[in-house]
Amino acid sequence: MSTLARPARPVLLLLVLLAGWLSLGVATAGPAAAHAELVSTDPGEGARLDEVPGQVTLTFSEGVSLGAGYARVLGDGGERVDTGAAEVDGGTVTVPLRDDLPDASYVVTYRIVSADSHPISGAFAFVVGDGELADAGAVADDADVDPLVAAALPAARSLGFAGLAAGLGVPAFLVLCWPAGWASARMRRITSVGLGTAAGAAVLTFLLQGPYAAGAGLGSLLDPALVSTTASSSFGLTTLGRAALALVLLGLLLPLWRRGAQPSAQEQAGLAVIGAGVVLTTAAVGHPVAGPVPVFATAVTAVHVAAMALWLGGLAALLAGLVRPGAEAGELAGALPRWSRIASGSVAALVVTGVVQSVREVGSPAALVSTTYGWLLLGKLALVLLLLAAAGVSRVWVQQHLGVSRPRPGSRRRVTAHAFAAGDPDGPVETAARARAAVQARGAVEDVGPLRRSVLVEAAVAAAVLVLSAVLVGTPPARASVAxxxxxxxxxxxxxxxxxxxxxxxxxxxxxxxxxxxxxxxxxxxxxxxxxxxxxxxxxxxxxxxxxxxxxxxxxxxxxxxxxxxxxxxxxxxxxxxxxxxxxxxxxxxxxxxx
Missing domain, CATH: 2.60.40.1930 (Macroglobulin (MG2) domain)
Structure with missing residues (x-):
């Protein structure tokens, strides 16, 4: 999320879209968009049968997998009476039972992994014959998510998002706004640390998925069985692919940093392709891949992630360059007007894709204020509005110190740092304009305190937004939580x-x-x-x-x-x-x- 975005238009767009959703009741849509739910069972919960069935069937609202979980049937004494060969076909889990079982009460207990990578657990009982129905809650031993694992997962996601912003957004900022920054050691360090963090966070997320799905603790982080199970899932393969692509991108950037010059058009295209792969593998896990129209949802999320990386990456580059005024800060001042326009486009993309995601995941205005997911989303929205307010302060500073005023007929043209950033290299007039703009930019940097403070506020709020985003990824969508x-x-x-x-x-x-x-x-x-x-x-x-x-x-x-x-x-x-x-x-x- 960048400084210098034009806040008025994105805020207006956000309010108009949300008002349209609330007034029209966008979600006349049907059942859940993500997070599998148990739709039916055979035998049914509390059913009384004349004879023991050959199998137990559980039907979920979307495709599921056993992964590191289980589906089993327990007898009166808690012993397993299934064959241990549960099968999954889409959203149906079939648990075969052993032969010659006596009339008794049986408890079905399960822990499965939904298409969005989150575990779903539960238990129910049925009885054969005239016996008493067992208490499913007392017999089952379903494990909750370990609290340390539950805290580590959003922390890893937050680090991953921050790493993506620095590793992808900073090089994009240099290509689009500040070509001279390729010679900056500070920009090199930010990008390298960002990509390394993104890769490390992806690997950590991969390792945490096994204990998360199995209800185990951090001690099973390297359990070979859990690691193997995660590696065979689409979530595991996609997450490892993100880590690999981030490292490839880092390897491609290293020689460019040593050269200290703007990459060629061919090199930029190669970097863009690998960067797009990192964005896509970030978007293609979790809620977007579950529920209806997953391709569309993944594409929308990819645009959201790319806009986030561009905005936050630019913010990181500006923050690093403006903390300590000097020659580098003076050069950055010349890039600010151009960055302001790019940031506005990023904000607009974030607003539109964010509302589309909200409609899909929340489903109805009522769910927005009656679910944990909805309240977290409202908190994120409030922080984004605060972020745009800070960006407005930054933009006012740019307009006052580096802005371009339209020339009036017959008046002398006012040349600023924007002209310096975008001027034609040919001709003495342009050369003189660039020289005057450079002097003005250096003078502006001497009074960069207000801009530096607003950028610091943006950075702090952006960090909170990233944390909330990471928590939302692991929270059941509001649509799936509301009848x-x-x-x-x-x-x-x-x-x-x-x-x-x-x-x-x-x-x-x-x-x-x-x-x-x-x-x-x-x-x-x-x-x-x-x-x-x-x-x-x-x-x-x-x-x-x-x-x-x-x-x-x-x-x-x-x-x-x-x-x-x-x-x-x-x-x-x-x-x-x-x-x-x-x-x-x-x-x-x-x-x-x-x-």
Whole structure:
């Protein structure tokens, strides 16, 4: 995130986009965008069976893997009764059971890894015969994430983001704004340390993934089994690829630093390709690769990461050059106006892609203020606004000391450091302009205190933004944490065809108590009063139901079931049967997810 961005336009763009989202309720979208959820099980939770099934099946909302986790079935005494050969096919986990098991209560316990690399764990029980249902929580021994591992992961991600900003953003700043900076030892150190940090943080993240998924501690960081499991996953391969590309980029930059001159166009193209690979491997893990349209989500995240690196990298270069005024600071002053325009584009890209990501991960305005992910996102937004305010102070300084004023007709042209940065090398007029601009830039640097302070504020706030971003990566998306109420209008079907309609709403569509509202309409769209009305709930996958719903009249054509109980998560079917008269019966049904 750069100094000198034009804050007014990005802030306005951010507010307009957020206002549009809040007013239109962008997320009419369906279920979760990331983080796998258990949709159904066979046998169902709390089911009572006549005989022991041959296997237990768990169905999740997205593709999962066992990774360093497990899926097992335990008997009354806590002993394993599965064969130990659980299989995964997309979002379905199948656990075969041993033969000749007795009638008893069994507990299914699982810890799987979702497509976004985060572990999901849980347990449920079923009983065979007339015995008592076991307490799944008492029998299962699911391990939580170790607190040290939980703290180390966001720390590693934060270091990785900071390393990317320095390692990618500083060279980009030099190419676009300050070619003379290739001879700066300070810029060389920042870039080298940044790329080394990015590679090291990627390796550390790779090693931490095994204990994170398995619920183990830091002592298992180098456990061969966990390392092997992570290395065979798409997350592990992508993370190691990021580390390798960062080291390759560092190797390509070393001879350029020794030469101390601007890279050729061909060299710049090579650096850009490797840098794009680092950006893509950063974007292609976590939430973007899970849920709907992963290619689009990954592309949006890649643009977000690239804009972040460009903005923060420029900030790092300016901060290093302005801390100690001197000849280098004077040269940097000439690059500031050009950097201001580039930073504005970076900010606009960050705002647009950030809002797109928020819509996908949050899903609805209500989720923004009712989930941990939503509150973290709001905190990040507040810091970004503070960052833009600091950037505004920097821009005012640039306009006052190094800005370009438009010449009036008949007036003498005012030449500034911008002219010095972008002037035509031909001709005595341009040469004189550059000389005058250089004198002005050196004079401006003597009064660089306000700019230096605003840059320091930007750097401090940017560090906090990076930490929040790293925490958000490991937090379940708000969309996956909030149930989506149901509100649909269905045509009523009879033997003779459609006959009226029924509007059904279920809120909040969570296990436990819910409220159902039902409105009945005739063919003319008027509220109707039938001879008889019945509503049932069924969960076909878990073989639950049909369960009758007790309705209370709430007005003409309107019924309410307040406190309607939904036994558990799954994909439920609500069916409405309407008898209009002695000879006409109609039905309607719809499926809805319960989390």
């Amino acid at each position: 989506q109420p149901v509100d649909v209008t269905l045509p009523l079907q009879s033997a003779a065809g459609e006959s009226g309609s029924v509007q059904v709403s279920v809120d909040p569509a969570r296990p436990g108590a819910n409220t159902l509202h039902l409105y009945l309409f005739d063919d003319d769209g008027q509220l109707a009063q039938p001879a008889d009305l019945r509503v049932t709930l069924t969960e076909p996958e878990q073989e639950i139901g049909p369960l009758d719903v007790d309705l209370e009249p709430a007005g003409p054509g309107h019924w309410v079931a307040d406190g309607m109980s939904i036994p558990g998560a799954g994909t439920w079917t609500v069916a409405v049967s309407v008898r209009l008269d002695e000879f006409t019966a109609t039905t309607a049904s719809t499926d809805f997810p319960v989390r």
